[in-house]
Amino acid sequence: MKNEKIINEMVQKLLSGDRRMAARLITLVEDEAEENHEAMKQIYPHTGKAAIVGITGSAGSGKSCLIDHLIRKFRQQGKTIGVVAVDPSSPFSGGAFLGDRIRLQSHSSDDGVYIRSMASRGYLGGLTRSTHDVIRIIEAMGRDIVIVETLGAGQDEIDVIHIAQTCVVVTTPGMGDEIQALKAGLMEIADIIVLNKADLDGANTCIKNLQASLSITSFEEGEWVPQVIPTVAVASKPEDIRGIDELVSGILEHQKYLHISNALERVKFERVEQELGLIFKDELQKIIFKGLKGTGKKKKYIKSILEGKNDPYSVVEEILGSYLITDGERRNG
Amino acid sequence: MDKKITKESKGRHENGSQQETPFKNLSGFHIKSLYAPEDISQFNYETDLGQPGKYPFTRGIYETMYRVKPWTIRQLGSLNSPAEANQRIRQLIQMGSTGVSICLDMPTIMGRDSDDPLCEGEVGSAGGVAIDSLADMRSLLEGIPLDKISINFVSNSQSSVILAMFVAAVEERSFPIERLTGTMQNDILKEYQAQKSYYFPPRPSMRLTIDTIKFCSQYLPRFNPISISGYHLASAGATPVQECAFTLANGFTYVEEGIKAGLSVDSFAPRLSFFFKVHNDFFENIAKFRAARRIWARTMRDKYKAKDPRSWMFRLHTQTSGSSLTAQQPENNIIRTTIQALSAVLAGTQSLHTNSFDEALSIPTPRSEKLALRTQQIIANESGVINTIDPLAGSYYLESLTNKMESECYRYFETIENLGGVISAIEKGFFSRTIADSAFKYQKKIEEKKRIIVGLNEFVEDEEMDIELRETDPEFERRKVADLINLKKSRDQNLVKNLLNEIREVIQGTDNIMPSLVKAVKSYVTLGEIIGVMREVFGEFREESIY
Amino acid sequence: MTQGKRIRILIAKPGLDGHDRGAKVVARALRNAGMEVIYVGLHQTPLQIVNAAIDEDVDAIGLSILSGAHKTIFTKVIALLKKRGVPKVLVFGGGTIPKKDWNGLKSMGVGEIFTPGSDTSKIINYLNRTLKRDKNV
Structure with a gap:
């Protein structure tokens, strides 16, 4: 195990903006290395300042292209950027094919842009927890904006995108993408809904559908009403690219709203609340399994459940009773 | 994504038994042990084959084929x-x-x-x-x-x-x-x-292509402004049926774009030409050529309403398969190339390029290049296969295979149609993905010995082999760069600027x-x-x- | 599913040519062998490759080169890795690279070279062996 001092040196370098250190610290998170706790403890105080933008949408919706444009615009405004692009791991081999950089490689010679591809893996503490940590590391690097990109498939990824302060959901005309997104609950978390490929047939109908679905939701006064922004991220001619400036100002407007309305405090509170819960769950499970290790009890419990003599709820109650709750019960009693 | 992986891994188990593979061709069609009249029971000579030089050109696009003029021997x-x-x-x-x-x-x-x-x-x-x-x-x-x-x-x-x-x-x-x-x-x-x-997105690239087609139809009437190429699709991993279907779909796309640009179909379709690869499976290749000619003729006549019979003709250049050549036991490549070339000739190609046997190792030597050329001359002059036109017509196997190739092509056309046509399917990554899938499956089959390549995964010999590249002569590069810099300096800079501006203006508009x-x-x-x-x-x- | 270290590999096609069949087949085989493959695609400059390798903290960089420009490209990539303070990243290559160039490339720091037609299992074994990282802790 690396000692505190080495970690401290790494963190100091990170704070000075060293991308190699950011990259290595992220690997510690990804590998769920033991040093990670120490590192995150030291990093944590230096985070919480960046604007976090989540971008989600199905494969082929053009997310990477949009991000490519966003990076360019934000860089023109002098802002530094971090990108975390999450793609699924193969459930069979555990490997992953991470291809988002294909679209983003033109930024890889820009010091103001840090891009990290991340496989969803089968994180013990869940993808959401690791993503929290990765974002914190990029924040500590001093980036102004952190963009998190996911496919938005499954609850896990929806949770990930929920970390973001500003959540952008990307959909495309036709193929019923917007219906899928509605069903998946993605629209409920969207602050901005982008209809990309808005030059395709059916775009107008699609925008109407999206607006209609928003209009039946009631918003309180002063509450943020999600914007629907049509974009064309890829076009035959550069001048046919549309909606990028609108998207940038949409994101900035939402950020401004968060600041003015004090919603930012709530979002930040929720972020820490979620983080705390996840770490608790994860660590608790680790402690308990560690305690059971080598005792043969875990196997016995599982067998007793399989034989119908017991059930998981009773087992958990029993274990928690003997390990942890005793103290509280004593106090309550 | 998840679904795709499941399918792939399931396939792996299904392929566990090795027996079937030898009786599948490269397109993955099951080949029966015997073909008989019932396999072509619907067969109609007039509508399915027709005479050589007559619609639907299954037997060849010219009436006399090689009896009057052999194919063009076209080397690099x-x-x-x-x-x-x-x-x-x-x-x-x-x-x-x-x-x-x-x-x-x-x-x-x-x-x-x-x-x-x-x-x-x-x-x-x-x-x-x-x-x-x-x-x-x-x-x-x-x-x-x-x-x-x-x-x-x-x-x-x-x-x-x-x-x-x-x-x-x-x-x-x-x-x-x-x-x-x-x-x-x-x-x-x-x-x-x-x-x-x-370089550019597909749509402006297409505009440039249509500009050249228009220009040629006006000023260079005997020049083929385009050669629609399946060869590269196959080299990247497409199976023969994919090569055939995608090439035809591309061909139809050029036709549609030409019509959209205001050309009459018969003003440019007769000058469209095609380029196929001939791979290892002898009959599959012949079926591919014949099916392609038939599909092209039918579609050009019935769907695009071309009246000029020359618009219905699928004119074809062929090259033997570079990707079939092995770096191991390179002389074996002479035999591979010969079989492939024979197959291309029996399938009625208009021109042929035979690869040199050492191409997997180096840029060909003059000796190996001459051998490749002589291969064609031997087929043309000694084998007797050119004495009669389309000698394989009527074979139960070949006609059945041709039918199968044709119907499978139509299935791909439907898929592409559902994706919104070729350009839209490109934008969705359909072709790249399909072709990369096929390449990966082929590689797996070789590694698992489900497909045998002599000298590569069977009958292997211990040998020193090496790849030799023709050196990119650093002197040549230096000289070329220096010459170019001089040339650029010697020009009237204002004129160059104006000419480039003119180009900029024209491409921003719609003129040729x-x-x-x-x-x-x-x-x-x-x-x-x-x-x-x-x-x-x-x-x-x-x-x-x-x- | 699994906890612990995973091998991360950057696969790139430097230079001008677009023959990406081999790069894609290898990328997929490595993924199926449990590695995380960061695929950056075609026409990559040495600087883009090295910066991506740093950001992604990869264990190795695989370059597929068929254009004959292997000497120029490997030299630049390895020099940049040193300059940027990440000389330990393993660099390996594939494509049409003549044997007579191998020694030169290896002494420059290229780990291994795979010719066309190499079994993907050879590449996987090489990476597992060389990187000595446990895939499934």
Whole structure:
């Protein structure tokens, strides 16, 4: 195990903006290395300042292209950027094919842009927890904006995108993408809904559908009403690219709203609340399994459940009773 | 995503039994142990085959086929410097070649000048010619009898500029351009699908292609402005049926775009030509050619309402399979190439390029190149297979296979249609993904010995083998760059600027770009400069991530 | 599913040519062998490759080169890795690279070279062996 001092040196370098250190610290998170706790403890105080933008949408919706444009615009405004692009791991081999950089490689010679591809893996503490940590590391690097990109498939990824302060959901005309997104609950978390490929047939109908679905939701006064922004991220001619400036100002407007309305405090509170819960769950499970290790009890419990003599709820109650709750019960009693 | 992986891993288990594979062809069709009359029970000679030279041209597009004129023996004639390539073309003519293909070096293929910093180390690479300006084109063609040999430019995204230089160079020699024969590959769709030497998004690239087709139909009536190429799809991993279906779909797309641009279908369809690969499976290849001719004829007549029978003809150049050649026991490649070439001839190709046996190891030597050429001459003169036209017609197996190839092509057409057509399917990454899938499956089969390649995964010998590349002569690169810098300095800079501005204006509008290009190259505006302006106007293309 | 270290590999096609069949087949085989493959695609400059390798903290960089420009490209990539303070990243290559160039490339720091037709299992074994990282802790 690396000692505190080495970690401290790494963190100091990170704070000075060293991308190699950011990259290595992220690997510690990804590998769920033991040093990670120490590192995150030291990093944590230096985070919480960046604007976090989540971008989600199905494969082929053009997310990477949009991000490519966003990076360019934000860089023109002098802002530094971090990108975390999450793609699924193969459930069979555990490997992953991470291809988002294909679209983003033109930024890889820009010091103001840090891009990290991340496989969803089968994180013990869940993808959401690791993503929290990765974002914190990029924040500590001093980036102004952190963009998190996911496919938005499954609850896990929806949770990930929920970390973001500003959540952008990307959909495309036709193929019923917007219906899928509605069903998946993605629209409920969207602050901005982008209809990309808005030059395709059916775009107008699609925008109407999206607006209609928003209009039946009631918003309180002063509450943020999600914007629907049509974009064309890829076009035959550069001048046919549309909606990028609108998207940038949409994101900035939402950020401004968060600041003015004090919603930012709530979002930040929720972020820490979620983080705390996840770490608790994860660590608790680790402690308990560690305690059971080598005792043969875990196997016995599982067998007793399989034989119908017991059930998981009773087992958990029993274990928690003997390990942890005793103290509280004593106090309550 | 999850679903896809499940399928793939399930496939792995299903393939656990090895028996079936030897009886499947490369397209994955099951081949029965015996074919009999019931396998072609619906067979109708008139409508399914027809006489050679008659609709639907299944038996060949010409009435007399090789009885009057054998296929064109078309070998590669390119070397890094235009002057050396010129020597090589002269040699090929002397050895009896009637056509020649000119490959370009990587910088030219990518639309960049030799002095572009991105091109360092690649000028004159991979046995291709570096063409920066009209000076290079002039030196490439010097003294070549343009009426005796047809030149095929293996040029794609940069075709409009290469065509402009070709026209300018020929005009200088007072050779009437309306008599020019030859071909510009000019197939940009397959660049996005497989070959990946694209610059702009598909739609502006298509516009340039249509401009060249229009220009040729007006001024170069005997020149083929496009050769729609399945070869590269197959090299990237497409199976024969995918090669056939995707190439035809691309062909139909060019037809539709031409019609959309206001051309009458019969004004340009007779000059569309095709380029296929012939791979290891002998009969599968013949079925592929025959099915392609039939599908093309039927679709051109019935769907696109072409009236001129020449618009119905699927005219084909063929090359033996470079990707079938092994670096191990390289002499085996002579036999592979011979079988493939025989298959192409029995399938009725219009021209043929045979690969040299050492191509998996190096740029061919003069000896291996001569052997490749002689292979064709032996088939033509000694084997007797050309004595009668389409000798395999009526074979239960072949006709049944041709039918199967045809119906499977229609299934792919439907898939592409559902994706919104070829260009839209490109934008969705359909072709890249399908072809990469096929390449991966083929590799797995080789590694698991479910497909045997002699000398590679069976009958293997311990041998020292090596790959030898023709050195990209650093002196050549330095010289070429220096020459180009001098040429650029010697020009009237204001004129160059004005000509580039004119190009910019024309491509921002809808007029044909060709006249402005011809005008510009005459004043030595370079390929890289022109493509540079186009990049600014059209933007650049990057492919979707494919998984 | 699994906890612990995973091998991360950057696969790139430097230079001008677009023949990405081999790069894609290898990328997929490595993924199926449990590695995380960061695929950056075509026409990559040495600087883009090295910066991506740093950001992604990869264990190795695989370059597929068929254009004959292997000497120029490997030299630049390895020099940049040193300059940027990450000399330990393993660099390996594939494509049409003549044997007579191998010694030169290896002494420059290229780990291994795979010719066309190499079994993907050979590449996987090489990476597992060389990187000595446990895939499934």
